[in-house]
Amino acid sequence: MMLNFFDQFMSPVLLGIPLIALALLLPWILFPNPAARWINNRLITLQGWSISQATHQLFTPLNQGGHKWATLLISLMIFLISLNLLGLLPYTFTPTTQLSLNMAFAVPLWLATVIVGLRNQPTIALGHLLPEGTPLPLIPVLIIIETISLFIRPLALGVRLTANLTAGHLLIQLIATAVFVLLPLMPTVAILTASVLFLLTLLEVAVAMIQAYVFILLLSLYLQENV
Amino acid sequence: MADKIVPVAEKRLVDVKLGELGSWLGTRDFTPNGILASIRKGHDRYYNKYINVRKGGIGGVAMLLAGYVALSYVWEFEHLKHDRWRKYH
Numbered sequence: 364m365m366l367n368f369f370d371q372f373m374s375p376v377l378l379g380i381p382l383i384a385l386a387l388l389l390p391w392i393l394f395p396n397p398a399a400r401w402i403n404n405r406l407i408t409l410q411g412w413s414i415s416q417a418t419h420q421l422f423t424p425l426n427q428g429g430h431k432w433a434t435l436l437i438s439l440m441i442f443l444i445s446l447n448l449l450g451l452l453p454y455t456f457t458p459t460t461q462l463s464l465n466m467a468f469a470v471p472l473w474l475a476t477v478i479v480g481l482r483n484q485p486t487i488a489l490g491h492l493l494p495e496g497t498p499l500p501l502i503p504v505l506i507i508i509e510t511i512s513l514f515i516r517p518l519a520l521g522v523r524l525t526a527n528l529t530a531g532h533l534l535i536q537l538i539a540t541a542v543f544v545l546l547p548l549m550p551t552v553a554i555l556t557a558s559v560l561f562l563l564t565l566l567e568v569a570v571a572m573i574q575a576y577v578f579i580l581l582l583s584l585y586l587q588e589n590v
Numbered sequence: 591m592a593d594k595i596v597p598v599a600e601k602r603l604v605d606v607k608l609g610e611l612g613s614w615l616g617t618r619d620f621t622p623n624g625i626l627a628s629i630r631k632g633h634d635r636y637y638n639k640y641i642n643v644r645k646g647g648i649g650g651v652a653m654l655l656a657g658y659v660a661l662s663y664v665w666e667f668e669h670l671k672h673d674r675w676r677k678y679h
Contacts, residue, residue: 382662382666385662385665395641395642398642404645407642452658454662455658456662
């Protein structure tokens with residue numbers, strides 16, 4: 364019998380349709396468009412307010428050119444936050460645990476920031492490869508190091524999101540199994556473990572939101588250098 | 591007073607009697623456009639009743655999420671049924 368813990372990351376199929384399709388569509392349904400009214404209902408107003416707060420906070424450091432990316436990056440952030448949080452509900456599937464999906468978000472967006480930088484201001488973009496004030500003998504080594512760090516960025520973006528979410532889900536499942544197994548044997552230890560599980564769930568909610576935010580923040584930083 | 595006689599095709603599902611179910615299904619539009627239209631109408635009815643209200647609360651979204659959890663359970667059942675008497679997880 365194979366271990367079951369990793370099976371939660373396999374997308375189950377019903378009638379030939381994988382659950383990942385439904386999981387990817389759900390955030391679209393959860394965020395309705397504002398109606399063409401002067402004042403919307405309470406939920407839509409709340410949604411609009413929080414989105415504009417996030418946009419303001421993320422895009423104030425960027426210049427005008429960077430503001431063109433606001434729609435793309437903020438909608439991506441809402442998508443990632445909702446995918447992460449929905450994955451914490453029981454029996455649901457989290458698409459962001461799949462490395463393929465996260466790399467599909469990270470690589471094209473990172474590449475776009477690099478290409479935009481190289482097209483519009485090639486000297487400045489290449490100049491980022493050498494930090495100011497480096498001593499003369501260190502320059503060749505540092506350029507190589509900075510180039511490597513530039514190319515590792517998409518890998519880091521994708522793997523960071525995948526690893527955080529996968530590890531969180533696995534921990535929740537492991538500790539929950541421990542609580543179940545311990546409950547008939549040693550109830551006190553089970554209660555202690557259950558409190559650990561509760562705290563872990565709170566952490567996971569926070570991690571879900573933070574990871575999405577970090578993804579977008581880093582992309583906006585890469586954009587800031589290049590635009 | 592007796593109810594007005596309405597043709598089966600125009601009745602809503604809650605008014606259709608069990609015996610008439612077969613003929614009612616026969617009048618429904620099962621083309622892809624028809625299915626999309628029915629999904630859109632169902633979504634609009636739910637949205638306008640529970641979410642697009644002046645002082646909406648957590649209930650509308652919570653029902654949607656509970657339905658999503660139930661649907662995920664059904665979708666994964668083939669997979670989950672092995673967990674019941676498994677010795678090592």
